[in-house]
Amino acid sequence: MSPHSAERGAPHSAEELAALLGPTARRCRLGIAGDEGIALAPLTDHHLHLHLVDEHALPAHGIAAAVDLGGDPAHFARRPKQSMPHLEYAGAFLTVPGGYPSFRSWAPAQIVDLVTNPSSAPGVPGGARTCVDEMADAGAAVIKIALNAAEGRVFDAETLQAVVDAAHRRGLPAVAHVEGDGMTVFALDAGVDVLAHAPFTERxxxxxxxxxxxxxxxxxxxxxxxxxPATAVANVTAFVAAGxxxxxxxxLGNGDRPSGLLIDELVLLHEAGVRGPALIAxxxxxWPRAASDTGVATFVVGTPPESPEAVPEWLRGARVVPAEELITDEY
Known part of the structure; x- marks a missing residue:
């Protein structure tokens, strides 16, 4: 720490800052004569539906990257790759005839792909491999599977396994919406890599x-x-405690909520034991990228929070800035 740190009002050493906000946190200025604050790696919302939100508001409110888990693959394939927020996507939900979300008003036909058989042969209409290949060929980074036994039909075990295997064959993680009794273990047994929601209908x-x-x-x-959220919070508490x-x-897109970083989500994660550096992580x-975009960063004007309890509210000031505009001084 430089001798000027006290004059700047800095309440944390570099080590204390890392202990509170993780290893990407650093003090910096925005521009040569700009605001002082804290920079972090860019923030990602790992589950939203871009066609239902104001995507242009996301970076101004802290979100640099997003993962769309159910949208029109043709639209995303045409979207400029350097658009902000940077986007990875699943393309359409893979589901069965009569399965979620095919009957929902917010789910037009182009965001639902019906799997009608477990075929692993290429080009079979409605086959598990064909449906996965369609999404992968449209640029999908993940494959989204609907397993909502609370609303409509779900895959049988053979077809679900075929979809997961086809995703893995293309080098893509299988992401499942699990809802209803027994759906978490059903997904796990098939080798589903990611749950799109922390389990919320069963403890x-x-x-x-x-x-x-x-x-x-x-x-x-x-x-x-x-x-x-009590059931989901209890499940996450146990899950993170187990590693x-x-x-x-x-x-986002589900319900009327503002585009950007949602402080209420952060507060619930903190309640579930995801605190300080773990919350920032x-x-x-x-995910699902191998590394963050180094061209942008998260910036919060002012001093860092004083405790893990204060981190969610402190992040309300987060915004996305070009990394080249951040100047790191010696503190």
């Missing part, structure tokens, strides 16, 4: 939580979308 026992962690399964939070990897995600994890 998982410790043995199943342990299996999910040992399998390397990832959960995307979406806690605040629930009318009563599970959790990602910040909101399901859930936001800055580049």
């Amino acid at each position: 998982l026992d410790d043995a199943l939580i342990t299996r999910c962690v040992r399998a390397g399964q990832i959960w995307i939070s979406t806690l605040d979308i629930n009318d009563d 599970g990897r959790i990602l910040y995600g909101t399901d 859930s936001l800055t994890d580049p």
